[in-house]
Amino acid sequence: MQYFSTRDPGRTHGVPLSECILSGAAPDGGLYLPETVPPLPPGWGAEAALVPIATRGLAPYFAGDPLSAELPAIADDALNFNIPLTRLADKLHVLELFHGPTAAFKDVGARFLAACMQRISAADRRRTVLVATSGDTGGAVAAAFYKRQGFDVIILFPEGRVSPLQERQLTCWGENVRSFAVQGNFDDCQRLVKEAFANRDLCEELGLTSANSINIGRLLPQIVYYLQAALSLAEAGGTPPGFIIPSGNLGNATACVVARLMGARIGPVILACNANDTVPEYFATGQWRPRASIATLANAMDVGDPSNMERLQSLYSGDEELRAELSAVQATDAEIRATIRDSYQRWGRAWCPHTATGLYAHKELSESQKAERPWVVVATAHAAKFGDIVEPLLPGPVELPASLAQLLGRATRVESLGAHAEEFFSAIN
Numbered sequence: 001m002q003y004f005s006t007r008d009p010g011r012t013h014g015v016p017l018s019e020c021i022l023s024g025a026a027p028d029g030g031l032y033l034p035e036t037v038p039p040l041p042p043g044w045g046a047e048a049a050l051v052p053i054a055t056r057g058l059a060p061y062f063a064g065d066p067l068s069a070e071l072p073a074i075a076d077d078a079l080n081f082n083i084p085l086t087r088l089a090d091k092l093h094v095l096e097l098f099h100g101p102t103a104a105f106k107d108v109g110a111r112f113l114a115a116c117m118q119r120i121s122a123a124d125r126r127r128t129v130l131v132a133t134s135g136d137t138g139g140a141v142a143a144a145f146y147k148r149q150g151f152d153v154i155i156l157f158p159e160g161r162v163s164p165l166q167e168r169q170l171t172c173w174g175e176n177v178r179s180f181a182v183q184g185n186f187d188d189c190q191r192l193v194k195e196a197f198a199n200r201d202l203c204e205e206l207g208l209t210s211a212n213s214i215n216i217g218r219l220l221p222q223i224v225y226y227l228q229a230a231l232s233l234a235e236a237g238g239t240p241p242g243f244i245i246p247s248g249n250l251g252n253a254t255a256c257v258v259a260r261l262m263g264a265r266i267g268p269v270i271l272a273c274n275a276n277d278t279v280p281e282y283f284a285t286g287q288w289r290p291r292a293s294i295a296t297l298a299n300a301m302d303v304g305d306p307s308n309m310e311r312l313q314s315l316y317s318g319d320e321e322l323r324a325e326l327s328a329v330q331a332t333d334a335e336i337r338a339t340i341r342d343s344y345q346r347w348g349r350a351w352c353p354h355t356a357t358g359l360y361a362h363k364e365l366s367e368s369q370k371a372e373r374p375w376v377v378v379a380t381a382h383a384a385k386f387g388d389i390v391e392p393l394l395p396g397p398v399e400l401p402a403s404l405a406q407l408l409g410r411a412t413r414v415e416s417l418g419a420h421a422e423e424f425f426s427a428i429n
């Protein structure tokens, strides 16, 4: 399998998987996609557990690459936590992606990426993983690479725009991990990362590599839980389930779309968004107008210029097809709060503000839409990570999962940074 940049429509420069994983983005600034979306293998459906689904389902993406023989070990190493599909009500399920070390779905991609990179990277070359985060990515990447031989990690996050618990997760590491609080928003952080990758000397010197959701090594494992959820809800002759995905940079949604294109039984895919309305506006009007992000309660989705849009456009034949195949629903902060409160009253469980946008989108479906098929709302983070928002809406505190409780005891260290490339380069060089 060869990979091509989204900005190389003539397909002049094919790249092997390992190289895509190490370089992150393509040299022309595009994002890598496989030359074709491979169909599910013959006899698909016998596997039920995550690791065998990953090993068989992802095999075509690894075909011909030196990493191919390592795929079972990578899957085993990375996908070592539970991803339960919980039934909340009749025809309403929640795919709980938050049982990893940092309690957000980013753990899936970050752990898989780290497992791949470690097996690719030459022992004599030190590498620096550079990551911009709107909250959850940085913690997951830090956890996945912490103390990993041959790797340093640099995290950029927007100062004051992450939850207190997220900030601890970004700053509690030390050793091979450095964290910078950037005076700006997530888009500024992403811009600094892009500028660093455009600087050849810096790339060479630090062995820069990306761990953002643009890295294909993060996208691939996210396909796996959609394959699994689709299998576990498949009834003979039944209507394929719809998926509702809390979305920011559109990486998780892209993985779902790829699973559907592979042939998984997946019905409608709905992007649940917060008040950042670049994506909802595109689906409503056809206009793609990236803009600055605004701060919302679902901060990991505060993205005004989602980079994976380029992948979605490439996966379909054009805007018309893309707009027919997906849709978007938007939740305001007030609707997020109301959904957290109402969901707790109805089902006795606390959900994070991101997951709440998905539950809101489900509530907004018509009664006939709700009845015609099972729906899966993707739960992207543990509610306790956003206790400052969630707890005032509930009768009592949200219990911390053990992994998070452990992080709270650690010392933190963070460096402050203006949103300027020169300042950033001199800080890390």
Ligand SMILES: *Cc1c(COP(=O)(O)O)cnc(C)c1O
Residues within 6 Å of the ligand: 104, 105, 106, 135, 136, 137, 213, 246, 247, 248, 249, 250, 251, 252, 253, 300, 301, 354, 355, 380, 381
């Ligand atoms: C990153 C994140 C999202 C958005 O995912 P994308 O792949 O960027 O669309 C949603 N919820 C949580 C909790 C996240 O951390």
